[in-house]
Amino acid sequence: MYSFSGGYTVGMQERERIRKVLQMIVCPVCHGRLTLEENSVRCTACGRSYPIEDGIPVLLEARASRPECN
Numbered sequence: 001m002y003s004f005s006g007g008y009t010v011g012m013q014e015r016e017r018i019r020k021v022l023q024m025i026v027c028p029v030c031h032g033r034l035t036l037e038e039n040s041v042r043c044t045a046c047g048r049s050y051p052i053e054d055g056i057p058v059l060l061e062a063r064a065s066r067p068e069c070n
Ligand SMILES: [Zn+2]
Pocket: 027, 028, 029, 030, 031, 032, 043, 044, 045, 046, 047, 048
């Protein structure tokens, strides 16, 4: 089904699964709501983007990329 040799892309079924998960969890930094982006999860409150690795959102502040400004 999936190739793990190259770059990982989030499949359709995984997107649906992640979307459901995001309804139950919040941003670890500001507890804001999370939304699913192309290949990452973004906080709608503070704007941080969290990577998705192997279909699992990595909700760690250390791994988050912050917006340049607001
Ligand atoms: Zn946040």
